[in-house]
Amino acid sequence: MTRRTRLFSTLRYLALALFAIPWVGVPVWMVIVNSMKLPGEAAALDLTLPQQWNATENYTAVFVQGNYLQALGNSLLVSLPTILAVALIGAAASWAFGRSRSKGMQIAFYVISLSMLMPPTLIPTIYLLRELQLDGTTLGYILVLIGTRMGIVVFLTTGFVRSMPEDLEAAAAIDGASRLQVFFQIILPLLSPVLFVGSVILIITVWGDFFFAQFLIPGSGRATLPLSLYSFANSSAQSLRWNLVFAHVLMTGLPLVLAFVFAQKRVIGGLTEGALKG
Template identity: 40%
Template sequence: MSVSTPMRSRIRPHRVIQPIVAVAAAVILLGVPFWIVLMTAGKDQASALRPDLTPPTEWHLFDNFATVITDGRMLAALGGSLLVMVPAVIGVLILGSMAAWILGRRSSKGLAIVYALAISGIVLPPAVVTIVLLLRQLGLAGTAVGMIGVYMGMYLSTVIFFVTGFVRTIPVELEEAARVDGASPIRVFIKIILPLLMPVLATATILICLYIWNDVFYALFVVGGRLDTLPLNLYQVASAGLYLQNWHLIFAYIILMSLPLLITFVVAQRKIISGITSGAVK
């Protein structure tokens, strides 16, 4: 009697090598930069002149955090970031989800063209010069309202793209039953559609918050010098004054600035993945 190992029970080398390569690539691409930032943020000024992988001989991480918060105008910049991010995110979610509801429920050539134009903002970059000139004509240059309008216009396409695919998976019978009971379109949207959109809206919220929270380019042109946000404040003070050649303070600032979104992403990563797969892919 001969004993032979079935082909499917044999361990193929590529099935072992691929996960190892993937984990090693993730560690190198993500772990090494994070390690450099953390180690440099924990050093003093002399040790941090040349950021490297070596840990500090004596930790100054919390002292650097305190210096950044008290002397780096970080709290004021945090207020500026929240001032433009919160209204922009709420506004783009409301307008984008309502537009996506209409586009997802109608099937005509005209609305297909409208949908294509609505999501074209994902691949077409905004014209910065035109935006600045338009805001000056409207008297909104250098104001929080103008910055909120810019962010809403930039990321409305993202919300429409995610939510439209999700709306098409919702049974139409739910809306028809509500209309039979006498519900208005606004009531149908608020009571029926909006609660069902929460998973994909959570995904869109985190992504848009990430974009706005880390934006320095558009904020520099629109509100630079009149309103501080966290990345804009870091850009301004890193080139002069307190943070000049002080890499330990710069990296400490980066850690504090990234911490809220990092914690949010770790907690809500499952909702992000489920929202992407259930909305945009369908």
């Protein structure tokens, strides 16, 4: 690496850092410092350090009064099955779309992909869940999330399938492998990098879902973290307790940050492999 190349690389990272500071660093700093202040001081919504540290009391209130652990368990109960089901069903659908030459299948692919941009239809969804006797249940909410998030995985993986050679599938079929064996032993392992990237996108959208959760899972017993945060923020009869709100926001986003830190290398590897395949 030449000196000029190193200088260009340093300047590029410096420019990215300067761009990220006001858009990422400042909001994160504001959440952290205000989550450790007293109520009156946090209401100022500034970036200064606390004059009197109140972190222990604030985070204890989030765990106890905000029912954090229960809401965390509810979020995991919703997110994990949703992501697994969408990844598995989406991979199978993408295999069908990628190998089919039918016009009807192509239209179905575009319809499913466009579902990412279409606004959610709440009233028909609630009506359908009531007919299935799933209204107000966690299972009904999971099924709605699976249906509304399927387009993300289908859109990401169908192009990946189209770039894969069909020789492996033909060879496995000649050896006597069934369609299910071909899918689980050949297609799914080859799709794992792009499915991992899609799962990261899914967990962000599913974990932070508030719109459907507000209407489909009423009651505090099944509340996910976004619903718990909303209820906790509005529980005060007087004014908004910003210190506790910021503490809850930080604890709500912490699992996503930890998941991304541990999965960062696989996400970058999946994006790179997907770009090479394309």
